[in-house]
Amino acid sequence: MTHVKVTSVDVAKRAGVSQSAVSRVYTPGASVSEKTAAKVRKAAAELGYRPNVLARSLITGRSRMIGLVVSYLENYFYPEALEKLSNALQAEGYHVLIFMAQQTSDNVEAVLEEILDYQVDGIVTASVAMSSELAARCQAAGTPVVLFNRSQDDERLSAVTSDNVAGGRKLAEFLAAGGHRRIGYIAGWEGASTQRDRESGFRAGLKDAGLALSAREVGDFDHGKAREAARRMFRRDDRPEAVFVANDHMAFAVMDVLRGELGLRVPGDVSVVGYDDVPPASWPAYDLTTVRQSANRMVAETVDILLDQIADRIAPPRRIAIDGPLIVRSSARVPEGWAA
Amino acid sequence: MTHVKVTSVDVAKRAGVSQSAVSRVYTPGASVSEKTAAKVRKAAAELGYRPNVLARSLITGRSRMIGLVVSYLENYFYPEALEKLSNALQAEGYHVLIFMAQQTSDNVEAVLEEILDYQVDGIVTASVAMSSELAARCQAAGTPVVLFNRSQDDERLSAVTSDNVAGGRKLAEFLAAGGHRRIGYIAGWEGASTQRDRESGFRAGLKDAGLALSAREVGDFDHGKAREAARRMFRRDDRPEAVFVANDHMAFAVMDVLRGELGLRVPGDVSVVGYDDVPPASWPAYDLTTVRQSANRMVAETVDILLDQIADRIAPPRRIAIDGPLIVRSSARVPEGWAA
DNA sequence: CTGAAAGCGCTTACAG
DNA sequence: CTGAAAGCGCTTACAG
Numbered sequence: 001m002t003h004v005k006v007t008s009v010d011v012a013k014r015a016g017v018s019q020s021a022v023s024r025v026y027t028p029g030a031s032v033s034e035k036t037a038a039k040v041r042k043a044a045a046e047l048g049y050r051p052n053v054l055a056r057s058l059i060t061g062r063s064r065m066i067g068l069v070v071s072y073l074e075n076y077f078y079p080e081a082l083e084k085l086s087n088a089l090q091a092e093g094y095h096v097l098i099f100m101a102q103q104t105s106d107n108v109e110a111v112l113e114e115i116l117d118y119q120v121d122g123i124v125t126a127s128v129a130m131s132s133e134l135a136a137r138c139q140a141a142g143t144p145v146v147l148f149n150r151s152q153d154d155e156r157l158s159a160v161t162s163d164n165v166a167g168g169r170k171l172a173e174f175l176a177a178g179g180h181r182r183i184g185y186i187a188g189w190e191g192a193s194t195q196r197d198r199e200s201g202f203r204a205g206l207k208d209a210g211l212a213l214s215a216r217e218v219g220d221f222d223h224g225k226a227r228e229a230a231r232r233m234f235r236r237d238d239r240p241e242a243v244f245v246a247n248d249h250m251a252f253a254v255m256d257v258l259r260g261e262l263g264l265r266v267p268g269d270v271s272v273v274g275y276d277d278v279p280p281a282s283w284p285a286y287d288l289t290t291v292r293q294s295a296n297r298m299v300a301e302t303v304d305i306l307l308d309q310i311a312d313r314i315a316p317p318r319r320i321a322i323d324g325p326l327i328v329r330s331s332a333r334v335p336e337g338w339a340a
Numbered sequence: 341m342t343h344v345k346v347t348s349v350d351v352a353k354r355a356g357v358s359q360s361a362v363s364r365v366y367t368p369g370a371s372v373s374e375k376t377a378a379k380v381r382k383a384a385a386e387l388g389y390r391p392n393v394l395a396r397s398l399i400t401g402r403s404r405m406i407g408l409v410v411s412y413l414e415n416y417f418y419p420e421a422l423e424k425l426s427n428a429l430q431a432e433g434y435h436v437l438i439f440m441a442q443q444t445s446d447n448v449e450a451v452l453e454e455i456l457d458y459q460v461d462g463i464v465t466a467s468v469a470m471s472s473e474l475a476a477r478c479q480a481a482g483t484p485v486v487l488f489n490r491s492q493d494d495e496r497l498s499a500v501t502s503d504n505v506a507g508g509r510k511l512a513e514f515l516a517a518g519g520h521r522r523i524g525y526i527a528g529w530e531g532a533s534t535q536r537d538r539e540s541g542f543r544a545g546l547k548d549a550g551l552a553l554s555a556r557e558v559g560d561f562d563h564g565k566a567r568e569a570a571r572r573m574f575r576r577d578d579r580p581e582a583v584f585v586a587n588d589h590m591a592f593a594v595m596d597v598l599r600g601e602l603g604l605r606v607p608g609d610v611s612v613v614g615y616d617d618v619p620p621a622s623w624p625a626y627d628l629t630t631v632r633q634s635a636n637r638m639v640a641e642t643v644d645i646l647l648d649q650i651a652d653r654i655a656p657p658r659r660i661a662i663d664g665p666l667i668v669r670s671s672a673r674v675p676e677g678w679a680a
Numbered sequence: 681c682t683g684a685a686a687g688c689g690c691t692t693a694c695a696g
Numbered sequence: 697c698t699g700a701a702a703g704c705g706c707t708t709a710c711a712g
Contacts, residue, residue, distance in 0.1 A: 005482075007705055018683045023707055030707095033681055053457045054394050054403060055705035058688045063394060065437070065458075073419035074619070083413045086440045095458070097405070098436045100426045117393045118405075118435070142345075223619075252623060260624035279414070279563075283592060284600035285625040347689055358699045363691055370691095373697055395689035398704045 006049040015043035026051045057119060066306065067115035069099045069108065069125040075221060075249040076278040077295065078127060081148070084299040085124065092307060094121070101128055109134055116141055122306045124148050129191050132157065144309035146302050149293075151193045156317055158309070160301045163321040164197035164275075165204075167291035168244070170326045171273050172205025174289070175242045177335035180271060184215035184240035186229045186254060188247055192221070198246050198275055215240050219250045226250035230257040234264065242271035242332065248278045248290055255286055255331065271332035282329070289332040292324040346389040355383035366391045397459060406646065407455035409439045409448065409465040415561060415589040416618040417635065418467060421488070424639040425464065432647060434461070441468055449474055456481055462646045464488050469531050472497065484649035486642050489633075491533045496657055498649070500641045503661040504537035504615075505544075507631035508584070510666045511613050512545025514629070515582045517675035520611060524555035524580035526569045526594060528587055532561070538586050538615055555580050559590045566590035570597040574604065582611035582672065588618045588630055595626055595671065611672035622669070629672040632664040 008022040015022070017036055024030035025040040032040075043049070057063040066089055073079050086096045097118060101111040108130055115123060116138065123138055123145045130147070132154040138145045139156065151159040175183055185202060188195035206212055217233045219226035226245065230253065233239065245251035251274030258264040258272070266272050274281060277292040301320045308315045328338055348362040355362070357376055364370035365380040372380075383389070397403040406429055413419050426436045437458060441451040448470055455463060456478065463478055463485045470487070472494040478485045479496065491499040515523055525542060528535035546552055557573045559566035566585065570593065573579065585591035591614030598604040598612070606612050614621060617632040641660045648655045668678055 005705090009705080019705090020683060020707080021681090024682090027707075031681060036681080050453060050457050052398075052459060052705050054397050054459050055688090056707070057394050058392075058398060058690085058705080059707040061688080073423045076416065076419070079413035079416070079419035079422075082419075082438075083440060086438050090440060095454075096438045098422075098426050098438060100423060100430060113390060114435075117390050119392060119394050252620075252625070256624040280592075280620065284596040285592070345689090349689080359689090360691080360699060361697090364698090367691075371697060376697080392689055395704090396691070398689080398706085399691040401704080 006047045008049070008051070010047055011040060011043045011049045014047060015039040023051075061119075062121055062310075063119045064094050065097045065118060065120045066094050067099060067118065067120040067123045068096050069101050069111060069115070069123065069128050069130075071101050071127050074223065075127070075247060075276075076280065077149075077247075077249075077276045077293065080278070081126065081295040081299060084295050085148075085302065088299050088303045092303065112138065116143060121310050122146070124302060124306070125150070127192075142313065144306060146305050148298065148302055149194060151197075151319065151321075155319075158305050158317040158319065160298050160305070160320045161194065161197075161322070162291070162293040162298065163323045164194050165201035166321075166323055167275060167293075167326075168198040168201025168203075169205035170201075170291060171244050171275070172202045172209065172211075174326060174328075174335065174338070175244070175271060175273065175332065176206065176209035176211055177338065178242070178271060178333040179335070180240075180242035180333070181211065182214040182238065182240045182242075183211060184217070184233050184243040185213050186226060186233065186243060186245045186250060187216065187218045188221040188250070190218065195221075195246055198244075202244055214238070215243075219246070219253075221247060221250060223249060223253045226253040227257050230254040231261070234258060234262055234270070240270065242273070245272065245274050248274040248276040248281045248288060250274070251288055251290070251331075252280060252286055255288070266331055267333045273332050277324075277327050281327075287329040287331055289329045290327050292327050294322060294324055297322050346387045348389070348391070350387055351380060351383045351389045354387060355379040401459075402461055402650075403459045404434050405437045405458060405460045406434050407439060407458065407460040407463045408436050409441050409451060409455070409463065409468050409470075411441050411467050414563065415467070415587060415616075416620065417489075417587075417589075417616045417633065420618070421466065421635040421639060424635050425488075425642065428639050428643045432643065452478065456483060461650050462486070464642060464646070465490070467532075482653065484646060486645050488638065488642055489534060491537075491659065491661075495659075498645050498657040498659065500638050500645070500660045501534065501537075501662070502631070502633040502638065503663045504534050505541035506661075506663055507615060507633075507666075508538040508541025508543075509545035510541075510631060511584050511615070512542045512549065512551075514666060514668075514675065514678070515584070515611060515613065515672065516546065516549035516551055517678065518582070518611060518673040519675070520580075520582035520673070521551065522554040522578065522580045522582075523551060524557070524573050524583040525553050526566060526573065526583060526585045526590060527556065527558045528561040528590070530558065535561075535586055538584075542584055554578070555583075559586070559593075561587060561590060563589065563593045566593040567597050570594040571601070574598060574602055574610070580610065582613070585612065585614050588614040588616040588621045588628060590614070591628055591630070591671075592620060592626055595628070606671055607673045613672050617664075617667050621667075627669040627671055629669045630667050632667050634662060634664055637662050
């Protein structure tokens with residue numbers, strides 16, 4: 001059975017109406033009589049006709065696709081966000097076209113050009129560093145961009161993050177209240193705003209408590225590098241009594257090293273806290289104290305901004321930082337009076 | 341700055357050539373003189389022109405998009421597969437359009453119709469149950485389909501899986517060699533071929549060793565349900581000495597219940613084995629003995645089949661089951677003579 | 681409400 | 697190698 005593509009012309013012929021009439025039946029809000037619509041639907045069903053979205057895009061200038069640029073899915077915050085983003089957009093009649101990009105910026109540039117070639121109606125960049133010029137170029141091309149889980153100083157760019165500064169501060173207050181004095185920090189990739197904001201909030205919180213970082217290592221948001229960072233930090237005699245690891249993904253690696261390699265108890269010997277509250281953080285093997293970064297709320301804001309800007313090209317950019325609660329679990333000593 | 345869309349006509353005018361010439365410069369293999377190409381490229385650069393992929397698709401009948409249907413990314417095998425699939429396709433000039441689908445089959449049907457509307461060049465369905473008629477309908481529409489990590493009895497459908505029967509058998513041999521006698525199984529979703537094949541291979545392996553399942557519960561590939569299944573199975577007096585949990589994702593939940601809630605040691609009191617070898621399986625907190633299901637190899641085969649069928653519409657369907665090694669770790673007692 | 685016509689931005693025989 | 701013309705499958709003023 002060789003398949004022959006069914007077009008609106010075929011349907012029009014069979015239904016005995018014009019091609020325009022067929023089109024109107026599939027255009028919400030267009031004026032067609034119920035009688036005509038019925039004839040068209042019947043013919044369409046008999047022929048197995050479905051409108052060609054690509055041909056429609058050419059006319060309407062709307063592809064109903066959103067480009068998503070993402071660099072790695074190993075941090076389980078991203079699969080969760082991707083799933084929710086895709087679902088939310090699907091509910092609005094949009095679909096996600098994926099572009100994997102390495103962190104290097106010329107790679108991102110090439111990838112973005114490709115995205116624009118597909119005439120996407122909007123772009124979400126997650127866990128990717130993008131120059132302001134590049135983002136501005138997309139906006140100029142009429143394609144709204146939302147930075148997801150990254151912010152940039154450029155006021156023209158929309159960005160959705162959690163309130164990383166506030167989150168870092170909460171963790172500092174929590175550890176200080178727990179009586180810890182020697183406190184370490186294992187940083188994420190220094191190019192990321194999430195890394196910088198979490199650290200600055202954490203440092204500010206420590207400072208307010210009369211404390212300062214006693215040790216700092218860099219884990220680049222990478223599981224393997226975080227293990228190495230933990231070894232460097234905790235093999236020293238003056239090892240910290242507590243450590244904030246810049247995201248949960250790295251915190252799991254750090255806990256594994258502390259317990260498995262160095263024979264340290266968590267939280268008996270070392271309190272560990274993370275950031276994100278990805279699913280494994282609540283698994284008993286880790287039971288990690290962390291700050292919740294709500295994929296749900298971040299996705300909802302992202303979709304909101306995107307749809308606004310698609311509907312109204314001069315809608316102003318928005319910068320959202322969503323506050324998330326501290327989730328107290330057993331990986332860190334719980335101060336008196338804090339509910340576990 | 342209001343953006344005006346730059347078309348091939350604009351470039352043609354500025355370069356002083358025909359629209360056809362512009363098109364040929366961007367069509368690999370078309371015949372253009374170097375002189376013309378240079379003029380066109382110069383004009384294009386000055387205007388910021390890039391070909392509209394959608395308009396091209398309308399003519400060529402190729403969108404260079406592959407639709408991916410996936411139902412959940414909580415099992416970390418899927419984000420890994422998605423990342424690799426997207427990278428592999430990108431390298432071939434294709435991009436992935438994502439469709440999230442619930443397991444219910446009429447939902448899958450609606451989603452597939454949408455996919456076809458986007459004129460994708462091929463479809464990959466992962467972790468999704470699809471009726472044979474539905475898949476056949478896509479093939480008939482000229483769109484090749486590859487079932488990823490699911491197989492179906494229908495010979496007309498291409499499918500890529502690991503060799504789940506062989507994997508199940510290896511785990512049975514391993515546990516039997518370890519001297520275990522009372523052996524349990526926690527099943528995945530019964531509608532999945534992976535579940536059925538892993539179980540039948542496991543049962544066959546036990547039988548060959550003169551053993552049979554002593555307990556069986558269903559976890560539906562769900563973290564929460566797996567925890568409940570573990571509670572039911574291990575609160576009994578005649579609890580198994582070893583258990584095969586149908587995938588790693590559930591095995592983590594089972595280990596958490598055994599150690600955290602029931603105070604059982606792994607592998608001291610119970611040996612646990614899983615299937616997939618997702619990243620957390622090698623994290624020390626679990627260190628799970630499992631069978632490797634290679635996302636790399638499965639993706640490579642999937643892309644291979646897809647490109648073949650796109651290039652040659654009458655290419656026969658292929659059914660691939662990739663054998664993966666048993667990965668011995670500390671979550672299960674290691675028999676004499678088996679390398680850990 | 682309806683149809684004929686123009687056109688979205690490209691590619692591709694065809695003729696030169 | 698190059699250009700004029702037709703056409704991919706739709707939508708959308710326009711006129712009736």
